[in-house]
Amino acid sequence: MVTGDNLVAEYKGTHPGSQRLHERAVKVFAAHGATHTVRVLDPFRPYFTHAQGSRKWDVDGNEYIDYVMGHGGLILGHSHPAVVQAVQEQMAKGAHYGESHELELRWAELIKSMMPTAERVEFFSCGQEANMMAIRLSRVFTGRKKILRFKENFHGWGDELAHEGSAGIVADEVNIIPFNDLVKVERELATEEYAALLTEGGGAFAGGRVHIDTDFVRAMPGLAHKYGTVWVLDEVVTGFRDAPGGWQSVVGVRPDLTTLGKCVSGGLPGGAIVGRADIMDAFDPKTPPERLIVHSGTWNANPLVCSAGIAACELYQDGEPQRKAGDFADYLRERGNKVLKEKAINGRLYSRTIVHLYLGPIDYEPSDDTMPPTKDIGKIMDPARLPVRARLCLHLLQRGIATMNGEIFILSAAHRKEDIDQTVQALSDSLDAMIAEGTIARP
Numbered sequence: 289m290v291t292g293d294n295l296v297a298e299y300k301g302t303h304p305g306s307q308r309l310h311e312r313a314v315k316v317f318a319a320h321g322a323t324h325t326v327r328v329l330d331p332f333r334p335y336f337t338h339a340q341g342s343r344k345w346d347v348d349g350n351e352y353i354d355y356v357m358g359h360g361g362l363i364l365g366h367s368h369p370a371v372v373q374a375v376q377e378q379m380a381k382g383a384h385y386g387e388s389h390e391l392e393l394r395w396a397e398l399i400k401s402m403m404p405t406a407e408r409v410e411f412f413s414c415g416q417e418a419n420m421m422a423i424r425l426s427r428v429f430t431g432r433k434k435i436l437r438f439k440e441n442f443h444g445w446g447d448e449l450a451h452e453g454s455a456g457i458v459a460d461e462v463n464i465i466p467f468n469d470l471v472k473v474e475r476e477l478a479t480e481e482y483a484a485l486l487t488e489g490g491g492a493f494a495g496g497r498v499h500i501d502t503d504f505v506r507a508m509p510g511l512a513h514k515y516g517t518v519w520v521l522d523e524v525v526t527g528f529r530d531a532p533g534g535w536q537s538v539v540g541v542r543p544d545l546t547t548l549g550k551c552v553s554g555g556l557p558g559g560a561i562v563g564r565a566d567i568m569d570a571f572d573p574k575t576p577p578e579r580l581i582v583h584s585g586t587w588n589a590n591p592l593v594c595s596a597g598i599a600a601c602e603l604y605q606d607g608e609p610q611r612k613a614g615d616f617a618d619y620l621r622e623r624g625n626k627v628l629k630e631k632a633i634n635g636r637l638y639s640r641t642i643v644h645l646y647l648g649p650i651d652y653e654p655s656d657d658t659m660p661p662t663k664d665i666g667k668i669m670d671p672a673r674l675p676v677r678a679r680l681c682l683h684l685l686q687r688g689i690a691t692m693n694g695e696i697f698i699l700s701a702a703h704r705k706e707d708i709d710q711t712v713q714a715l716s717d718s719l720d721a722m723i724a725e726g727t728i729a730r731p
């Protein structure tokens with residue numbers, strides 16, 4: 289077991305400025321001084337001043353290789369020159385006209401050109417707003433109220449999107465069932481009570497912590513339509529990260545509605561819903577009042593976000609950023625998994641451009657490392673492993689590597705081979721330190 293907390297003392301020693309800011313923050317922000325759940329860490333996460341490409345720097349001058357990457361929104365890396373230029377130029381021309389403008393049209397046309405299911409496009413301030421509207425559209429279209437969705441899938445913090453059992457939510461019309469179980473899906477849909485079937489693209493939780501069976505996802509549209517339900521695919525993480533056509537183009541499915549966020553708006557806050565014209569025509573003012581949906585939202589399609597979205601989407605079109613991020617992810621998994629095997633640690637790095645680190649019992653060796661080494665979702669989501677991940681997160685931060693919770697490594701096109709080599713070394717050193725202090729066990 290840990291004998292003394294040298295790591296925390298060391299970390300505080302190299303992060304005095306961040307500690308001072310954290311001490312101020314706990315008097316202001318209720319969540320241990322943090323402004324987002326994943327920014328909570330004991331003793332505290334660093335406070336940052338600037339970022340560029342794959343790197344970011346904290347108030348104490350410490351440099352990090354960044355794998356948080358704007359919670360997945362920055363597949364181009366920090367401050368891509370094309371996005372910076374577009375936003376700077378637009379800021380000088382006005383951030384909000386409160387009117388229509390050509391930028392919103394250009395952005396929507398770019399999205400439409402990449403995603404063939406996008407017959408219509410609407411913009412929002414973030415991904416979860418798009419999901420909320422997808423539910424509303426499905427209810428109006430079907431005349432039903434119930435929503436079917438999956439355990440472990442994440443769609444936002446709103447009542448009908450939040451994780452099952454979250455405090456304070458009212459989600460009476462939402463039914464949450466296990467992932468990857470087609471029989472249960474059909475049993476529910478056959479009641480013909482469901483307006484929408486909501487599915488997270490790419491697998492559950494941050495683009496694939498829990499693997500989604502390809503046969504399962506390919507059966508979704510057919511099953512939904514058989515029982516008159518709208519199939520909504522949440523591509524907030526995967527849209528334009530997995531491919532220019534989104535994850536749906538990789539697996540070959542056509543959702544009725546797709547929700548987008550993160551990468552779509554090039555690093556500024558934005559979201560979109562795209563999909564079938566006959567469903568989205570509920571926004572048309574000629575629609576009878578009982579079927580008309582009002583789409584307000586102060587920040588919808590504001591010129592600043594549109595300028596970033598256009599600059600980014602123009603770069604996504606040829607698939608080059610996605611390929612680069614994919615290559616760096618492959619390299620990280622390959623080198624990192626070698627380290628885990630050499631140290632005989634139960635665990636694997638897996639998935640696609642958002643690499644997940646699973647530390648736990650291995651049930652089988654999948655044919656490739658896009659898949660987790662266990663089919664047991666309970667083991668992957670096991671909350672008992674949170675302290676180990678938090679400890680690894682701190683060890684990695686102290687070695688200049690910023691991850692989400694010591695579990696998620698989000699790659700971008702701006703990462704370099706040297707970044708990955710440095711990361712693997714830091715991971716190896718962190719694991720050695722954890723074995724020595726007794727915070728990680730070997731079988």
Ligand SMILES: Cc1ncc(COP(=O)(O)O)c(C=O)c1O
Nearest residue numbers: 414415416442443444524525549
């Ligand atoms: C799959 C998925 N859907 C929706 C959301 C919510 O998006 P936002 O935070 O932009 O509201 C997230 C956020 O991480 C997400 O991962």
